[in-house]
Amino acid sequence: MTTAFYTHSDCLEHRTPPGHPEQVARLQYINDALSSEAFDKLDRRKAPLCNDDDILLCHPQSHLDTIFAAEPFKGSRALDADTHMSVGSVQAARRAVGANIAAVDAVLDREVQNAFVACRPPGHHAEQSTPMGFCLFGNAAIAARHAIERHGLERVAIVDFDVHHGNGTQALLWNETRALFVSSHQNPLWPGTGMAEETGGHGHIHNLPLPPHSDGRLMRATYDAQVWPVIDRYEPQLIIVSAGFDAHEADPLAQLNWSTEDFAWLTQKICGLAADHCEGRVVSTLEGGYDLSALAAATAAHVSVLMENGA
Template identity: 80%
Template sequence: MTTALFSHPDCLQHVTPEGHPEQVARLEAIHGALGATVFDRLDRRLAPLCEDADIKLCHPQEHLDFIRSSEPKSSHRALDADTHLSVGSLKAARRAVGGNIAAVDAVMSGEVQNAFVACRPPGHHAEQMTPMGFCLFGNVAIAAKHAMERHGLKRVAILDFDVHHGNGTQALLFNEPRALFVSSHQNPLWPGTGLPDETGGHNNVHNLPLPPHSDGRLMRATYEAQVFPVVDRYKPELILISAGFDAHMADPLAQLNWSTEDFAWLTRNICALAKKHCNGRVVSTLEGGYDLTALAAATAAHVSVLMEMSHE
């Protein structure tokens, strides 16, 4: 078995204003890192465009219409202080959704063991009717609904280790009994959600706030005590990862102090749970990470472990 990498040049056409942290250079840095010889065995695939019906697994038609009508004919348009559209943003966002859906299909069919979706814009902050936090559509939540509705899965686990709480994924799956959503994130930090008492409509949401300036030792202890046992009891049929690398000690937007090796450790343990419960089926998708050097290194470590675990 092997690891698939889904991406597309269209994701470079989502252009944010100069100085914006969610920039084209993020994806260029990742492609540069994953172009090393050690990654030659990656099964590289183009992320397809999704259909409207895919987006509507989580968002109403009104939301799709709003994004479509808001895309500018030139330059940029701000949807809020953080979230921008440019010419090509909608197509890029459709690639991000489509890449996640194609990755789920490839993993569920047994074509590949696991997959990483290197697309942008990210998705875990987008709520039903609200684009926010650089995100337009709920990429991972849509992938989860696709797995449930079209592959018949009854237990899908979403693990979000981005430094910011995945408020969008939580909102989109809050009342979904077939989904387990677990988020570790810095608190206090934007968007201010993700407290432990937010437990979902079916006790299916688990939030683990981490204090500013804490490091990988606390993260590892927290996951060993509070995340891995929950996932183990859940016995997922598929694990989805919101892979944000902005908890890295070098990231400029937050104050957690994880190392590159911490991301590798976390990935290895998630894959071990997948191997135990769902034949190793994991789909990971890019979320945050804004120091380009740290992002490239942490992504490379993450994908290296996916590849390693796909051959065990």
């Protein structure tokens, strides 16, 4: 068994305006970081294109129509103050969804032990009919619904450690009884959701707001007390990770002060729970992370632990 790594050059064609934090260079830095000899054993796979039916697992047809119609013929177009599309954005977004679908298939079919998806645009802020926060489609939520509806899983856990609340994943899975969603995030911070009292339609959503300027010690204590026991009791058949690296101390968009080692610790804990409950099956997908060097280092640490557990 091994770790699959999904990406595609089409995801470099989703271009945001100059100075935008969700930039092409994010993926370039990740690819460079994972090109060293230490990552030679990665099972490198091209992200496939998804079908409309894949996106429709979470979004209505009207949302697809809106996104497809919004892609400009040249330059870029702002969907809101933060979220932009360019020529090639739809193709890139289809690759991001398709890679997550393929990663779930590969892990559940026992082709690989676990997988990391490095595609953009990210996904965890996209709501049913609202693109936002750099996101067009709910990649992680779609992956979960794919595992549930097409593979027949009854318990899928999603762990979102991006510094921003995964409001889109929460909204898309609000009434999904077969998914557990756990999100740690800085509060106060955009998008302003993710309070502890937001527990979903069936008490299956767990939000852990963390104060600005806290660090990895508080994060680890919080996860030890409030996350790992919940997942342990849930006994997931698959764990999906929304892997945002913007809680890093170097990140310019937030004020949590996690270290690269904190991300490795989180990954090891997740893999340990997966080993206990679902034969080590983990699918991780890239979300945020906007200091390029910190993003590269944290991603490399994350993937290294996945590889150690996938060997």
